[in-house]
Amino acid sequence: NNGCAPIIIQGPWKGGRVSIECPTSQYLSALLIAAPLAEENTITEIEVPLLNEQPYVEMTLAYLDAQGVHYEANADRSFFRIWGGASYKPIGGTVPGDFSSAAFPACAAAISGGTVTLLGLNPDDTQGDKALFEYLSRMGCRVEWRHQVDGWTLSVAAPKELRGQTLDLNATPDALPAMAATACFAAGTTRLINVPNARIKETDRIAVMAQELGKLGAHSTELPDGLVIEGGKVLTGTAVQGHDDHRVVMALAIAGLACQGTTTVDTAEAAAVTYPGFLELLGADMIE
CATH class of the missing domain: 3.30.110 (Translation Initiation Factor IF3)
Known part of the structure; x- marks a missing residue:
């Protein structure tokens, strides 16, 4: 009561x-x-x-x-x-790879000018965050599916220069932190729009990403339903807060790959909520 x-x-x-x-x-x-x-x-x-x-x-x-x-x-x-009147029965099947987690190594490749090949994903999957790879393609990345004997592979290769885009993230709010970090290193303006639902996740991810990327030197403007990011600026590593939000931590970590100097992200252990080992995969030093 x-x-x-x-x-x-x-x-x-x-x-x-x-x-x-x-x-x-x-x-x-x-x-x-x-x-x-x-x-x-x-x-x-x-x-x-x-x-x-x-x-x-x-x-x-x-x-x-x-x-x-x-x-x-x-x-x-x-x-x-x-x-009514249904009952749920045990069913069998393969649990597909997680496109929301795959976003981070893909965006890391885009930011750092490299190439990554991802395993365990399926182009026919219904997961909304599959659209993130379309976003990267629009920004200039080469995105390629290949069918192998043991399943699909998905490769993402960075272009010579990322291009800013207007991206409607309403169906893919979990992509906002990774795309905000990527947009910092794209030429021109990137608008991440129609995603007010990003404010009601583990944190207000619109406000948090604007705040923390700003500490690195990024120029962004909050909208009620998104972010406008002016890319192409030189960012400088510094201490930033992960806000105990797994996607914010990973997004700031991949941004740090292209910053001058060292980027330190606190509450880094939160990344293990959805992607245990990701920070180590980047070569990050984990300090207690």
């Missing part, structure tokens, strides 16, 4: 109709996963007047399809009708 945890929830799920704005897709995915487990003949209808991060909802629906769940959905994902 004080608005704080713990929260006590009691069933049964009765169905009905609800309208919910989803600045993050997790609100909708949670309802989509829970609704099929209601009693048989229960119908849940969900109106979605706002939906960010739609590719993550598509991943949820792919799981429901694999489970044979009965539902209807508008093509624009603004309305769902889900029937």
Whole structure:
């Protein structure tokens, strides 16, 4: 009764109709996963007047399809009708590589003028952050898929000069830290737009990236829903804060590859949340 945890929830799920704005897709995915487990003949209808991060909802629906769940959905994902009476069964399959994590070695290559080959990814995957490789291609990188005997490889090679672009990150908010770091080393202006949902992650990633890249000498302007970055400046390494946010830590680390001098990122251990060993892969010195 004080608005704080713990929260006590009691069933049964009765169905009905609800309208919910989803600045993050997790609100909708949670309802989509829970609704099929209601009693048989229960119908849940969900109106979605706002939906960010739609590719993550598509991943949820792919799981429901694999489970044979009965539902209807508008093509624009603004309305769902889900029937109860389902039960989830064990299924087998290969867990695909994580495009959100793959963003960091790819952007590291783009920033440092190198080439990287990534394993374990699939060009047919529904993950939204697959689009990051399109962003890098638009900035001038050579991005190439190759099918090998043991699966796909994805190579990213830096151009002679990265070019600034306008990128709509609404479906890929986790890409903002890595793309903000990359944009610092691109000629011209990069606009990362339509991504207000980046402010409600582990940190306000728009504000944090503007603040920390600014310490390195980057010129950026916050928008309510993104960042405008003036690239091509010489950046100088210094002490920056990772804010205990795994993606911020990794983004600042790859920015440090092209800074003059040494860049020190605190709370670096946070990178292990999604990519254990990434900082060591860069050759970083880990200091307790």
